[in-house]
Amino acid sequence: MLTPKVPVAKEGYPFIWYCAFSTLVLCLLGFSLTAGIMFILTTFVLAFFRDPERFISPDPDALVCPADGKIISIEEVEDKKFTGQRVKKVCIFMNVFNVHVNRVPFSGNVVKIMYHPGKFYSADSDKAALENEYFATVFSAPHDRQIAVVQIAGLIARRIICWLEPGDSAIKGSRLGLIRFGSRVDMYLPLETELVVTTGQKVRAGETIIGRLQ
Known part of the structure; x- marks a missing residue:
């Protein structure tokens, strides 16, 4: 059985958490426009570090x-x-x-x-x-x-x-x-x-x- 894996490279965690935290803080402070921009940036960073599983060819050559x-x-x-x-x-x-x-x-x-x-x-x-x-x-x-x-x-x-x-x-x-x-x-x-x-x-x-x- 394959071990379940979070589909995001661990090297991306600091960038993702920083962007997500900044988005939350800006939202709580009422800076809606800036928070929206940071949310888009967070989504981009999350997508960039995605690490999906792939189906590898069994052909030995x-x-x-x-x-x-x-x-x-x-x-x-x-x-x-x-x-x-x-x-x-x-x-x-x-x-x-x-x-x-x-x-x-x-x-x-x-x-x-x-x-x-x-x-x-x-x-x-x-x-x-x-x-x-x-x-x-x-x-x-x-x-x-x-x-x-x-x-x-x-x-x-x-x-x-x-x-x-x-x-x-x-x-x-x-x-x-x-x-x-x-x-x-x-x-x-x-x-x-x-x-x-x-x-x-x-x-x-x-x-x-x-x-x-x-």
Whole structure:
């Protein structure tokens, strides 16, 4: 039996309680207009930190999407930074209305985690992948291959949270981390990956199948 879970990320509790408390105080003081604005803000913050359960594909070869959002590019690149291999790179842009809890794309051990402090360009720009702050989590895959998931900060995303550590055994579809207030997630996949998504497609973390490892 699945353990019931509050469908809100715990990292959002301080923001939600602060906004809700401010709304209550303003309402009691009679500042109706300001209280109404704070109520709308509270609703937005609550929605932003939502963490719904997802139905994960049982296909052992399927790679699931690590983030909600829209695929903005798919390309082959020489990845010298994370996997040291030529890979297929899939970039997913998340706007402020998407679920921002990220998920593990494929079951495997966490090989390494890399943090890079950087700038905060718009997450859908080319500069974002090169110069923005990021957290990269590299997973082992069968036949000495690796898969990297890179959480990239955006223009207003100022906090990246990764819940995994090197050596952890990660299960496909489990929660990987969180990025606050809009950003981007890039996937670096083995060349043999058979992609089943296209540029411009909307995707859901844990449910949309990105491709299959051959």
